[in-house]
Amino acid sequence: MLQGVKRLAPFEWEVPVGYVPGMRVPGRFFLSDELAETLEEGAVQQLANVATMPGIVKNSLAMPDIHWGYGFPIGGVAAFSIEDGVISPGGVGFDINCGVRILTTPLSEKDLTKKRELIERLFNAVPTGVGAKSSLRLTQKELDGMLTGGARWAVRQGFGIESDLVHCEEQGAMAGADPAAVSAKARQRGMPQSGTLGAGNHFLEIQAVREIYQEDVAKAFGLTPGQICVMIHCGSRGLGHQVCTEHLKVLEGATKKYGISLPDRQLACAPLTSPEGEAYFGAMAASSNYAWANRQVIMHMVRQVFSEMFHILYEEMPLVYDVAHNVAKLEEHNVDGRRMQLCVHRKGATRAFGPGAPDLPGEYAPWGQPVIIPGSMGTSSFLLHGTRGAMERTFGSTCHGSGRVMSRIKAKKVLSGRKVKDALAADGIIVRAPHDGAIADEAPEVYKPSAEVVRVVDSAGISRLVARVVPLGVIKG
Amino acid sequence: MSFEELEHTADIRMRVKASTLEGLFSDAARALMTVLYGTIDPGNICRHIEMDADDPVSLLHGFLSELLYISDVEELVISGAEVRITGNHLSADLLGEPFSREKHTSGREVKGISYSDLTIVREHDSYILEVIFDV
Structure with missing residues (x-):
């Protein structure tokens, strides 16, 4: 482990005040000894940098998929007091409300006799990759509806059913x-990118439920062994990227205006109650809504393909849950016995609200919210649920994915897209992408093992494992 | 080539070297477009942009962010940028070719230009830029 970092518990570490100058609170992260081997000093430095921001409450946190990002580390979580705290695009990222959803189907693996055809039809139905354009032709008024109404707008337009919401x-x-x-x-x-998957680590995956860890919770989530599911991972596309870029510039000016001293320009921020902070929050929330509508529209395209091929109804393909993992939200939390209004930034981290938390549908209330952790294209993804432990220790947050361990430059040197694709095909996983380079970039080898990441959050008690799903077919952007 | 990709776990980190500040901006544009589209060939579609910023780093950030925007909405692969910098003012003539799904198949989507670890330094007779593209 890095010098100056202290172990608090088997999976919990502290970065003490003083690790970098100006820290207001200690940093804290969750990691196993196995994952510690891949921890980058730059990521811990970024975790400590966040602790210098005004109004930060309790701890600057990072989940076990922590890695070196920009501004906040990936896997970073920080909560700021509404009264004297700040909001920062660096704590959300360029891809505002990048997130993931999973829907179930009444199909089992034996029903997928035409898997390749299914993948091909999905690839044709969902615009994918660099330069892909939407089949939707939105007017400015419709875009406004999307920015305000999010998935609700999409359902009103016919892209889904009321129970999705x-x-x-x-x-x-x-x-x-x-x-x-x-x-x-x-x-x-x-406008031209609504309902497009995008590129990079975004994907659409056909999966099967392989293992169930908690039967009663899996039942509440609607999961059964062998069941076919579909996972969708994407965000707010160019709209969110542009919002981040522009507001970052405005907030850089605001940082100076309000006399805030920061160790990294990408942490540019403004008081939550300032006009600049409020404008960013409004734009960030609108971009988040765009992303929810986007995933809703893509899910509609997926359901259309399944409906046509397997003659099943939308109601037979319910959405289990949709989680955001790049976002800042206004939430109420207990801090040292006091109820506080906070702005919780999650950058590459998932909300993991525990049992009885507000905002949960009735059937999940006894367990906590579903948490969806995608693996890489060759490895398992996991469903977990939020816990009281997360509410007490991480502002109701947990990990968001596996986290990269290999740079793209190295992946390009040591991996060939074609070979990765063939190796996955030998394991029964069909990968479809606009080009093979995208496959090498996102090969299973470049990610931390997802099983180890979820083992840490489960062992640390900040979420609990419910089920494991395996990939059968992957569409990469 | 006057740019190279450096190690970065999550994103793309580029090092660009040029003998003038203008050349540095121009090569940074080429680095960005190469990441976005893989193959770039000289084009004949012209665009002109102007902007101001407080310092060279902000100017470069604004310049590359503007190229991302233009390239995205106009579906333009920018193959060349003739850059002029006077104080903190930049004007640039851009040349590009239309984006083609068939030709530009080996690119990656860049979500934004990071301010983290964005540096421009002068070493001997050269300007050196390090920049991270969020992908």
């Missing part, structure tokens, strides 16, 4: 969205 965080639309804070440039980028 309670199975999204914030019921698919964050309050406080301000379409006027989304610039003409961001709108220009967003």
